[in-house]
Amino acid sequence: MTATPPPSGRVPAGPVTGPAAIRTVGLTKRYGSVTAVDGIELDVPPGDIYGFLGPNGSGKTTTVRMLLGLVLPTAGTVEVLGARIPKHARSVLHRVGALVEAPAAYGHLGARANLSIMDAAGPGGSRRTRRARIDQALEQVGLAGVGRRPVKAYSLGMRQRLGIAAALLREPDLLILDEPTNGLDPRGIQEIRRLLLDLNASAGTTIFLSSHLLAEVEHLCKRVGVVDRGRLVLQDSLAALRAPTGSVVLRTPDPEWAVGVLDGDLRERSGDRLVVRATDPAELNARLVGHGIRITELTEQRRTLEEVVLAATTGSSDRVDAAVPPTVGPRAEVLATDDSAWDRPPAGPAVPLPTRPARDTFSWPAGRDTPEPGPGWQPSRSEPARSEPARSEPARSEPARSEPARSEPARPEPVRPAPDDRRPGQSQPGLGSEPSRSGSAQPPDGRSQPGPGWQPSPSDSAQPPDDAEVDPGGSAADRAGSDQPEARSEESA
Amino acid sequence: MIGVELMKMLRRPRTWVVIALIDALPTLVAFLLALTDVGPRPGTGPAFLSAVLNNGVLFPAAALAIVLPLFLPVSVAIVSGDSIAGEAQAGTLRYLLARPAGRTRLLVAKLVTVLVFVAMAVVVVVVTGYFVGTSLFGTGQLAGGNIVSVSGEPLSPHQAALRTLLAMAYVAFSMLGVAAMAVFLSTLTDSPLAAAMGALAFLVASSLLLTLDAADSIRPYLPTRYWLAFVDLFRQPILWRDIVRGVGLQSLYVAVLLGAAWANFSTKDIKS
Numbered sequence: 149m150t151a152t153p154p155p156s157g158r159v160p161a162g163p164v165t166g167p168a169a170i171r172t173v174g175l176t177k178r179y180g181s182v183t184a185v186d187g188i189e190l191d192v193p194p195g196d197i198y199g200f201l202g203p204n205g206s207g208k209t210t211t212v213r214m215l216l217g218l219v220l221p222t223a224g225t226v227e228v229l230g231a232r233i234p235k236h237a238r239s240v241l242h243r244v245g246a247l248v249e250a251p252a253a254y255g256h257l258g259a260r261a262n263l264s265i266m267d268a269a270g271p272g273g274s275r276r277t278r279r280a281r282i283d284q285a286l287e288q289v290g291l292a293g294v295g296r297r298p299v300k301a302y303s304l305g306m307r308q309r310l311g312i313a314a315a316l317l318r319e320p321d322l323l324i325l326d327e328p329t330n331g332l333d334p335r336g337i338q339e340i341r342r343l344l345l346d347l348n349a350s351a352g353t354t355i356f357l358s359s360h361l362l363a364e365v366e367h368l369c370k371r372v373g374v375v376d377r378g379r380l381v382l383q384d385s386l387a388a389l390r391a392p393t394g395s396v397v398l399r400t401p402d403p404e405w406a407v408g409v410l411d412g413d414l415r416e417r418s419g420d421r422l423v424v425r426a427t428d429p430a431e432l433n434a435r436l437v438g439h440g441i442r443i444t445e446l447t448e449q450r451r452t453l454e455e456v457v458l459a460a461t462t463g464s465s466d467r468v469d470a471a472v473p474p475t476v477g478p479r480a481e482v483l484a485t486d487d488s489a490w491d492r493p494p495a496g497p498a499v500p501l502p503t504r505p506a507r508d509t510f511s512w513p514a515g516r517d518t519p520e521p522g523p524g525w526q527p528s529r530s531e532p533a534r535s536e537p538a539r540s541e542p543a544r545s546e547p548a549r550s551e552p553a554r555s556e557p558a559r560p561e562p563v564r565p566a567p568d569d570r571r572p573g574q575s576q577p578g579l580g581s582e583p584s585r586s587g588s589a590q591p592p593d594g595r596s597q598p599g600p601g602w603q604p605s606p607s608d609s610a611q612p613p614d615d616a617e618v619d620p621g622g623s624a625a626d627r628a629g630s631d632q633p634e635a636r637s638e639e640s641a
Numbered sequence: 642m643i644g645v646e647l648m649k650m651l652r653r654p655r656t657w658v659v660i661a662l663i664d665a666l667p668t669l670v671a672f673l674l675a676l677t678d679v680g681p682r683p684g685t686g687p688a689f690l691s692a693v694l695n696n697g698v699l700f701p702a703a704a705l706a707i708v709l710p711l712f713l714p715v716s717v718a719i720v721s722g723d724s725i726a727g728e729a730q731a732g733t734l735r736y737l738l739a740r741p742a743g744r745t746r747l748l749v750a751k752l753v754t755v756l757v758f759v760a761m762a763v764v765v766v767v768v769t770g771y772f773v774g775t776s777l778f779g780t781g782q783l784a785g786g787n788i789v790s791v792s793g794e795p796l797s798p799h800q801a802a803l804r805t806l807l808a809m810a811y812v813a814f815s816m817l818g819v820a821a822m823a824v825f826l827s828t829l830t831d832s833p834l835a836a837a838m839g840a841l842a843f844l845v846a847s848s849l850l851l852t853l854d855a856a857d858s859i860r861p862y863l864p865t866r867y868w869l870a871f872v873d874l875f876r877q878p879i880l881w882r883d884i885v886r887g888v889g890l891q892s893l894y895v896a897v898l899l900g901a902a903w904a905n906f907s908t909k910d911i912k913s
Binding site: 266 | 642648649653732736737738739740741743908912
């Protein structure tokens with residue numbers, strides 16, 4: 149982490165043997181008094197698939213732009229494939245394929261002309277192999293038969309595919325992709341995911357994936373970094389983040405009996421669904437079956453990436469007594485503290501508001517909606533806030549922000565909602581991040597209503613390993629709408 | 642990079658539409674003159690037009706004088722204003738720079754493209770002007786092929802051709818001030834329209850101040866002050882004074898504005 153930067157300039161080719169694919173040290177960007185990115189320390193080893201997560205306006209895109217030399221850092225350094233950016237951008241960026249925010253192309257030209265122009269516009273794209281490379285890239289993204297139709301006639305999904313093709317054109321060692329599956333339907337998402345995994349496995353391509361789609365990241369990435377309000381609050385391997393919580397989720401047609409048998413181990417119950425404290429699911433199963441209790445479903449509970457991210461981005465604290473519900477007083481106080489309030493736990497006075505003096509001087513990056521700590525945010529937020537270990541809280545108050553956060557989330561502490569009829573593992577899409585995106589559009593109880601941005605793990609995310617294969621696309625399919633059939637028919641035309 | 646940018650410009654339908662429109666105005670004027678045979682009285686109207694009825698060889702110069710005050714600057718402003726801001730608006734700027742095209746390289750390529758566009762526009766105007774002029778008005782057989790210069794002395798066809806070439810160069814050079822202004826504004830904004838309009842406002846302000854007696858002291862420094870000095874190329878002998886000043890003044894504007902454009906663009910955060 150703290151190794152001295154390798155000599156900048158040209159580096160030996162080959163991502164796996166080279167230096168870190170991406171390394172930033174104290175990366176900071178200020179726009180006037182607004183700190184968009186605050187001391188981010190990214191560390192992406194070669195060959196990794198890295199998921200870069202965070203709410204909108206948290207500094208993700210600014211960070212990506214600094215990686216590509218588009219935005220110049222106020223402080224700190226960026227190294228991509230061992231070369232300093234932006235100083236040595238020319239020697240290294242041609243080995244990086246990028247998709248930033250949205251694809252862009254010259255509307256009056258066709259796909260091949262666009263790719264040809266982009267390829268000719270910089271170093272590293274041999275003219276001799278250009279035609280073959282363009283054909284290959286279009287083939288890879290499923291646009292091989294697109295012909296000479298101008299890009300302005302393309303559907304959203306086709307443009308997205310073209311953008312990915314442009315990123316793949318020079319067989320890059322590093323792919324920096326911002327929402328690569330935006331606008332694609334489930335099949336398209338799966339195609340692209342397979343393509344990325346394939347590139348990573350066969351060519352050792354490092355992939356840096358910035359996304360809102362948690363399911364997407366969950367399926368693809370080996371490591372994740374979570375950024376919240378310009379700070380990297382978490383950076384760890386997905387496996388460590390998703391360690392078992394020490395609970396088992398089960399369903400039984402005989403819940404009453406089961407409750408009696410389980411006695412003190414019962415953590416939560418909603419209908420026929422029970423959450424039980426148990427380290428060994430097999431043992432628990434045997435015990436219940438031994439009592440003649442029928443089991444329809446039994447799964448080891450793991451934190452979903454969503455829970456991890458929501459916990460990391462809300463600044464929740466486990467120092468607040470779980471029995472104390474949010475009272476009116478502190479909530480009113482929270483509401484009164486405008487934008488800096490929303491990541492404070494809306495709990496009782498025990499919440500250490502003054503522990504983050506820096507928050508007061510922090511203002512939202514331009515364009516970010518002022519979060520609305522409305523009713524849709526409060527009630528469900530409060531439960532994880534009370535029972536979650538403090539993840540981002542210590543991280544914020546210390547200079548090396550990402551360090552403490554990194555080690556903590558592996559702690560197998562489950563999300564523990566209050567014992568009402570809420571399901572504990574139920575992901576709450578949009579709650580943590582949604583206020584910044586859609587504000588009051590969120591219904592009062594948003595748990596059953598995934599917001600447009602933070603895609604939940606498909607179906608019941610309490611058992612993510614099970615449903616991992618079931619629905620590859622998640623609700624992105626709904627957003628893509630009827631795009632793909634159109635794209636399909638056009639491709640075959 | 643320069644080749645890429647040139648290809649982009651040449652493959653844009655807009656480029657050719659603009660050039661066709663620039664060309665249409667002098668052609669229309671020529672037809673009207675030929676049909677009615679009513680020229681403006683000497684000393685009025687666009688330069689050379691009164692002489693054109695006698696000798697079509699002068700029509701290229703007249704065509705330049707027709708497009709110079711407005712049509713040419715508007716088209717140059719549109720193309721130059723589009724240079725960076727157009728890419729920003731289309732979203733392609735970030736991909737070009739992440740490619741990496743290099744900011745200075747991209748800016749230079751854009752400037753060369755603008756230069757080529759100006760040259761193309763001027764050449765097209767002069768060439769069509771020559772064909773339209775000679776076919777509609779003849780080549781002045783009465784004067785033995787010679788044409789009458791602005792100062793009354795005769796010019797041989799050879800001299801006339803040479804001076805028309807010089808005039809083309811001067812007119813094209815005069816456009817560089819506008820181009821530099823539009824390119825500079827183009828690096829400031831993500832709206833190509835705003836950049837083009839800003840550059841035009843700069844020109845309109847200059848033209849307005851030229852007519853104002855109270856602005857007498859700054860008149861020599863106004864960018865449009867010496868634009869029409871290309872007429873002096875058709876005097877016998879050539880009156881170089883204003884032409885030299887015009888070139889010097891335009892060079893100054895171009896240097897300052899392009900310097901500002903470069904300084905801004907090379908340190909700009911690309912957020913488009």
